[in-house]
Amino acid sequence: MMKERKVSFSGIQPSGELHLGNYLGALRHWPTFQEKYDCVYCVVDAHAITVRQDPAKLRRSTLELYAQLIACGIDPEKSILFVQSQVPAHAELAWILNCYTMFGELSRMTQFKDKSARNADNINAGLFTYPSLMAADILLYQTDVVPVGEDQRQHVELARDIVKRFNGVYGDVFTEPEAVIPKFGARVMSLNNPESKMSKSMPEGCVFVMEKPEDIMRKFKRAVTDSDTENCVCYDRAAKPGVATLMDIYSACTGRSFEAIEAEFAGQGYGAFKPKVGEAVVELLRPVREETQRLLADKAYLESVYRAGAEKAAHVAERTLRKVQKKVGFLAR
Numbered sequence: 001m002m003k004e005r006k007v008s009f010s011g012i013q014p015s016g017e018l019h020l021g022n023y024l025g026a027l028r029h030w031p032t033f034q035e036k037y038d039c040v041y042c043v044v045d046a047h048a049i050t051v052r053q054d055p056a057k058l059r060r061s062t063l064e065l066y067a068q069l070i071a072c073g074i075d076p077e078k079s080i081l082f083v084q085s086q087v088p089a090h091a092e093l094a095w096i097l098n099c100y101t102m103f104g105e106l107s108r109m110t111q112f113k114d115k116s117a118r119n120a121d122n123i124n125a126g127l128f129t130y131p132s133l134m135a136a137d138i139l140l141y142q143t144d145v146v147p148v149g150e151d152q153r154q155h156v157e158l159a160r161d162i163v164k165r166f167n168g169v170y171g172d173v174f175t176e177p178e179a180v181i182p183k184f185g186a187r188v189m190s191l192n193n194p195e196s197k198m199s200k201s202m203p204e205g206c207v208f209v210m211e212k213p214e215d216i217m218r219k220f221k222r223a224v225t226d227s228d229t230e231n232c233v234c235y236d237r238a239a240k241p242g243v244a245t246l247m248d249i250y251s252a253c254t255g256r257s258f259e260a261i262e263a264e265f266a267g268q269g270y271g272a273f274k275p276k277v278g279e280a281v282v283e284l285l286r287p288v289r290e291e292t293q294r295l296l297a298d299k300a301y302l303e304s305v306y307r308a309g310a311e312k313a314a315h316v317a318e319r320t321l322r323k324v325q326k327k328v329g330f331l332a333r
């Protein structure tokens, strides 16, 4: 890759279905990076198997997510868009980086602690070394910026520490990446439990990108508001978390301020407000859903795109990998 522009690397796991929180908080903004950076987008199926997956479902979700990224506006001609397991350099570099990552560092990762508490019967080595694979993803492309949510900051910091350690011994091999935590990453809360983040584990409060409009409408009509008899559409996150959640979503879909929304629904109450939010979400997601369905109906096209993406990725990644292999003392092929 020519280093005229900075390189941005984004990774997303194909575990389960994409929902409104993922879309509003991250995916919706991803295509805009293409204006500013040389972008690499990766569906990280190798990370997904750190927890048990149903193989047929994983294959399906990987392809669906790949199609959704295109449907959101990522241009596979302009950017590198690929599936992680199809570029072996990721696994190869991850092994080498494992030998430059400390047991203590990995033990301090909060995601590892959380996930091992939740999957007590499957605390496998892959779950533990997850951050070295993530570092390999990032470092193979000489990445400058990594747009992630707050929860991934610690992993990017670890990647930086690995770079410092490795470059300290061998010279300037890797670019030091920087996490960028976007401000727009509005946390979307659950529709039926506005104290928790929207999550696929609570499907009634979660709206999926591929969901049918009538199902989306039903979820919004049933959304928790509050028992306040005034029925007032006004923003008060502490006193009226359900209404605040709906206002957050409506604002993110329409670009309107809370004041404008309050004025729009003055004197109308929740009965009028809830279906309006539902409609705004349905219309926001419609083009993504329809384009994804269109792409998924053309398997031959999708295959040709992900093959070309893997080839482009491998070309860049192998350059870095060869350099690293030489530095650590592997015999040239």
Ligand code: TRP
Pocket: 009, 010, 011, 012, 013, 044, 047, 133, 134, 137, 138, 146, 147, 148, 152
């Ligand atoms: N760990 C990230 C997540 O769960 C996904 C990911 C894998 C990633 N490799 C990456 C993100 C590289 C950014 C860069 O969200």
